[in-house]
Amino acid sequence: MLGRLRMSTAEALAEYDAFAQKIFSFRNRRLSLSAKFGAAALEVAVRNIVQSRGANPLMRDPKENYATGKTFVCAVTAKNQTAPRRFRGYVLDDELDLDYDKDWDKDCMIWQAARATTAAPGFFKSVSILSGSVKEEFLDAAMGYNNPIGEVLDEAGKIIDSSCKIGCVLSLGTGTREKGLNESCCDLSWCIKVICLMKNITTDSERMHDMAKNRFTDFSSTYFRFSVPEAAAKVKLGQYKKMDGLKKTTLEYLGSSVKSDIDKVINVLSNGSTEGLTIGEACCPQPQASRREAGVSSKFFTGRADILRKMSVFFKKRESGKGPRREFLLHGMGGVGKTQIALKFRQMMDSEDRFEHIFWIDSTSTATIEESYNGIAAKLFADEEGADKRMLHVLKWMDAAREDWMLVMDNCADDDMARFLPEKDKGNIIYTSRFTNMRQALPPDAIAEVNEMEERDAVTLLLRAAGEGANSRSVGLRNNGLPIVKELGCLPLAIDQAGAYVREAWPPCSLQDYLVKFRKERARMLKNGGGHYQGASRQNQAVYATFELSHKALQAIAKGKKGLAMAEAARMAIKILSAICFYHNEGILEEMVERAAENRHECDLREHNPLQSGRLSLEDLLDVDQNHTWDPRKFRSGASLLESLSLVKRDWNSLSMHVLVHSWARDRMKDADRAFFSKSARTLMYHSIPFLNTPTCVLFRRRMLPHVVVCDEVVQVRDDDEIEESSFEMRMALVASDAGWWDESIRMWKSAIRSQQLELTLDHRATLDTMVKLSEVYKSMGRWVEANNLLLEIVERRRHDLGDLHPRTHLAWNALVQLHIRIGNVKEALEVLETMLEVGAANPDLDMESVRSIMLDCQKRIAIAECMNHNGPITAPLCKSEARKREENLWTEYEKSAFAYGEDTNETLDIMSKLVMAVLEQSRGHCAEIIAKEALRRCEARFGPDHHRTAELLGHLALAYTGQLNCEQAVYWQEQSVRRLISCVGTENLDTTVATQLLNEWTILRDRHRALRKSVNKTRAWLISQGGQAKADDLGECLNMLRRGCCDGIYGHFWLYQRLGIQQPQAVEEAVEEESLILMGKQICSEITVE
Incomplete structure (x- = not known):
């Protein structure tokens, strides 16, 4: 009444009151459970209203008078109550795409629509309406669609x-x-x-x-x-x-x-x-994000039963956590379906619960492998969600795990995968690779050659992908599909593309039509494709031709042939595909687009660096709303359309594409389009990389590493603006530093400085800030001379340009002080601090209290060294309760640092060094040894054996052995520490001086212990020769008690190993299980030499 009959609200209410009395009256009641009221009275009432309004009886308004709006009502068919049908009061656009015939209701009357939408079960019976040439029974849409x-x-x-x-x-x-x-x-x-x-x-x-x-x-x-x-x-x-x-x-x-x-x-x-x-x-329909570890196999997966059966037999169920390791190789050319087989097998194992954990690694490169392990860590250590645990931690977890796990190394490009795998001979590994060199290390029953599909399975896959899965046994359809799969070389990737095209193409495309289109497209591609496709194999030519047809389908939709919303989605899809092909083909983050959009808006980068050139533009992908927040709807609608055409896969908040799609999308571009999209993709990527060092920013930069590497390789272009280019280089340097790629980081920082020097001069604030960043990298690498020289230059330039009283000058001085303290040049640090105090007195805004505090600490360190030279006391020890409290605080800091920055960063290693000292103050020497060894291992892995920090940790390990009265080991490790300190910072350095003095003292103590041991052994031998076995045993027991005393607290080591996230020795594990402190004491005592 309000819609099709154009009544006012008052008129509609009056009419309803009038006919409600008739249709719901006692006279119209029926003695039926299915229909309380007669439907005829309702039909008569509606007909009378239509007649009184002088309206055309058709539900569709033939006058197309839509000035006051368009209306429709809903009903469902009796056969399918899950999909409501819309009775429209208006005519649809001829080009609109629907899931059913848009003209099904062209002859529907107003009273019929009213009857259908009021046919509530229990009140009125259903109504029959002619839909084309078929009559359908309709009910109201209350079951699920009362609110439309x-x-x-x-x-x-x-x-x-x-x-x-x-x-x-x-x-x-x-x-x-x-x-x-x-x-x-x-x-x-x-x-x-x-x-x-x-x-x-x-x-x-x-x-x-x-x-x-x-x-x-x-x-x-x-x-x-x-x-x-x-x-x-x-x-x-x-x-x-x-x-x-x-x-x-x-x-x-x-x-x-x-x-x-x-x-x-x-x-x-x-x-x-x-x-x-x-x-x-x-x-526009929005996809529901779902997080998956590695995605799922295609819903159209077909065949490969023989390979799956072979894998199932090979990986038969066994006792959890037992060896030996089982390794299986899926080998074949690109596009043949290796990854899909691995995904399908993973689903099978999940459904059977054969493995406790199944992990997926993108093995394309070192960068993708490391990023995949980071993703696994985020899942394994759920209590530290988002933490970047790094590969080594996950590998250690796998070695220690009691459960049986499976690891899928997908797309292996290197036969030397051992360095990316756990050390112990346990677990289950599947490799997928196009290369043959991995076959040599595996027996025949551990290898499956993945070839083209059987023709029967290939036709079934085509029909399923084309939306004809229910009719896949139809002889006619199979006959139509057979020549297509033959043309496509029975290659699964090409068949999937072909099916997606038939399913999604507009106007509709039959299998026969597709074959004609495909042959024409391949001929055109080979004739006009230049050098891009000429050398491709026959199979790859087939795949590329299917990609081209899918791209043409997108272009047709983008021209508006499938509705305005779909046209917009298609335009977005083409832009997305043209941009993301310049990144790594796996794990293309939606977060990257979001960060780029909001950063470009916040920093006003759109005006200075627009992603637009003539008809080409990516700006509409980066639009933000009034709250300056990026809205992902355009991006997601385009990505959803790409997925429907099997050009990409979507996984939680990221996109992935097959390597052949990845290369094709770049190769097909004309030179002008390639130049624009490659440069725009690079700009978008770098604008997403933050300068901040918050945990989320560091984690994001690490996830971006594979894309930065690929983009740098395939996009051989620099920004015309040197300042903009320098900002890109600085972002690249940060990504490299976070990944531990120090040489690459230094190269990029130096390049950024050169760019800024050309545009801004070396004395400019921005250039000097970049030089400070470079000095920090030098410090991280232990390249003290370069760091010192660079900071001295920065100080002098700021003094000359800004003066001694400027805060930025004092920041540069402070950086120089911290460097001197870090490497033990405390006297040089004191000289700089004295200069800062002297000139800073004239500026009350400068914080001189912190300068005095640092100065006092330096003076204490010098005093300690002098006391050691005179054999005086070093420090007053803390009481054990205070030391225990300090240790707990340090553990809290350790967990936060490992969570935010990783376990092998400078911040975390600093805290571990302090932990060694904290537990030593509580006479827990063996605990200190465990922490020191783990810190040393992480430091050597990240910074190398000759780094200054490695030398310091060697000294900490020596201290841990002194806490156990094990002077032999203490002297050995202290000698290593002194040798490396001399190599790093020289003999005159304060750290070297203190370490050398400690070495001298411990050497004297070791010699005394050796003499004592010799004397004790002689005494025991004399007692035994005199028949005094009992007293000899008493003497031996005294020594054992001494040894057990040195191992005080060993029962608590189990939690220590867990807290550090490292594998505990079998002895510790067994002792905890048996709850036997005495047994543990005897085991450890037999391994420790104590006098």
Whole structure:
């Protein structure tokens, strides 16, 4: 009435009151459980209203008078109540794509639509309506569609220009109802209540309201819903006599809490105001993100039963955690389906629970392997979500795990994979590779050669991918598909592409039509493709031709042949594909686009560095809303369309593509397009990389490493603006530093400095800031001379340009002081600090207290060294309770640092050094040894054996042995520490001086112990010769007690290994299991030499 018949609200209410009395009257009641009221009275009432309005009886308005809006009502067919059908009062665009015939209701009458949408089960019987040449039974759409807000948004997305801005979305409900049970019992009345509750839940309107509310969360003045609480429970469908009471309740509701929302609606409708949300953003279908470890196999996966069977037998179930390691190779050319087989096998193993853990590694390069292990760590260590644990930690976990695990090394490009695998002979590994060299190390039963598909399976795959899975046994369809799979060389990747094209193409494309198109496209591609495809194999030529057809399908949709929203999605899809092919083909992050969009807006980079050139542009992918937040809808709609054509795969918040799609997407571009998209992709990537060092920023930079490496290789171009190029180089340097690629980081910092020097001069603030960053890298690498010289230059330039009193000059001085302290040049640090105090007195804004505090610490260190030279006391030891409290604080800092920055960074290693000293102060020498050894191992792995920090940790390990009275080991490790300190910082350095003095003292103590041991052994031999075996045994027991005393607290070592995340020795593990402190003491005592 309000829509098709164009009635006013008052007219519609009056007409409803009049015919409700007729159709819900006692005279119209029927003695039937399926229909309480006669449908004929309803049909007559509607016909009379239509006639009185002088309207055309067709539901579709032939005059196309849509000035006051377009309306539709919903009903469902009796055969399929999960998909509502829309009875429209308007004519659809001829080019609109629907899942069913858009002209199915062209002859539908208004009264028929009214009957269908009011055919509520239990009130009115269903109605038969002619749909084309077939009659269908219709019911109302109350079961799941009482609130049609989802249908409204979907329809708007199809028929309205996606760029149109929304004023408001207004939802008017018929009232809420209770959805609960007040008591629990088993009598008939309670069962009836349960049935009523189920009905209320299935017809509930609030569920769809919640969905719409979530969609418009960020637009508080766009979506509104008004529904009187409990009204649906108070007034049933046929209770028209209660209408006056319902009106009264409604007026009370409208005058209360919803008044402010009503005022907002009035403002929108009267003033045409909008929050800027467009139809495309609100109504385009949005993908539901789901996080998967490595994705799932294609839903069209077909065949390969023989290979899967062979793998299942090879990896038969066995006792958890036992060896030996089982390794299996899937070998074959690109596009033949190796990864899909591995994914399918992974799903099979998941369903059988054969392995406790199945991990997936992208083995394309070292960078992708490391990033994959970081992702595994985030899953393994759920209590530290987002932590970057690095590869070594995960490998250690695998070695120590009692469960049986499987590791899939996908796309191996190198036969030397051992350095990326756990050390112990346990676990299960699947390799996929195009290269033959991996075959040599494996027996025949551990290798599966993956060749082209069998023709029968290939045809089945084609039909499934083309949407004909239900008819895959049809002889006619199979005959039509056979020549296609032959042309495609039975290659799964090409067949999947072909099926996706047939399924998604517009206008529709049959299998016969596809074969003709494919042959023409391949001929055209080989004739006009230049050098890109001429040398490709026959199989790859087939794949490339299928890609080209899919790309043409995108272009056709982009021209508007499939509806405005779909056209917009297709344009986005083409842009996304053209940009992401310049990154690594796996794990292309949506977060990268988000960060780039918001950073470009915040820093006003769009004006200075636009991603636009003539007809080509990526700017619309990076649009932000009024809150300066990137809206992902355009990106996701384009990515969803690419996925439907099998050009990409989507995994949680990232995209991936096959390596052949990856190379094809670049190779197919014309020179001008390639120049634009390669440069734009590089710019977008670097604008996403943050300068901040927060944990999330560091983690993001590490995840970007594979893309930076690939982009740097394939995009051989620099930005015309030297300053912009220097910012890119600085971002690249940060990524390299986070990955431990120190030489590459130094190269990029130096390149950035050269670029800034050309544009800004060396004395410019930005150039000097970049030089400070370079000095920090030098410090991290232990290249003290370069760091010192660079900081001296920075200090002098700032003094000359800014003066001695400028805060930035003092920052440079402070950096120089910290460097001197770090390498033990404390006297030189004191000289700089004295200069800072002297000149800083004239500027009250400078913080001189911190300078004095650092100065005092330096003086203490010098005093300690002098005391050691005179054999004086070094420090007053802390009491054990204070030391224990300090240790707990350090453990907290350690966990935060390992979580945020990684376990082998400078920050974390500093804390581990302090932990060694904290546990030594509690006389727990063996604990100190464990921590020191683990810190030393991490340091050598990251910085190398000749680094200054490695030399320091060798000294800490020596200290740990002194805490166990093991002077032999203490002297050995201290000698190593002194030797490396002399190599790093020289003999005159304070650290070298202190270490040498300690070595001298411990050497003297070791010699005394050797003499004591010799004396004790002689005494025992003499006692035994004199028949004093008992006393000899007593003497031996005294020595054993001494040894056990040195191992005080060994029972608590189990938690220490766990806390450090390292594998505990078998002896410790067994002792904890048996809860035997004495056994542990004897085991350790037999291994420690103590005098």
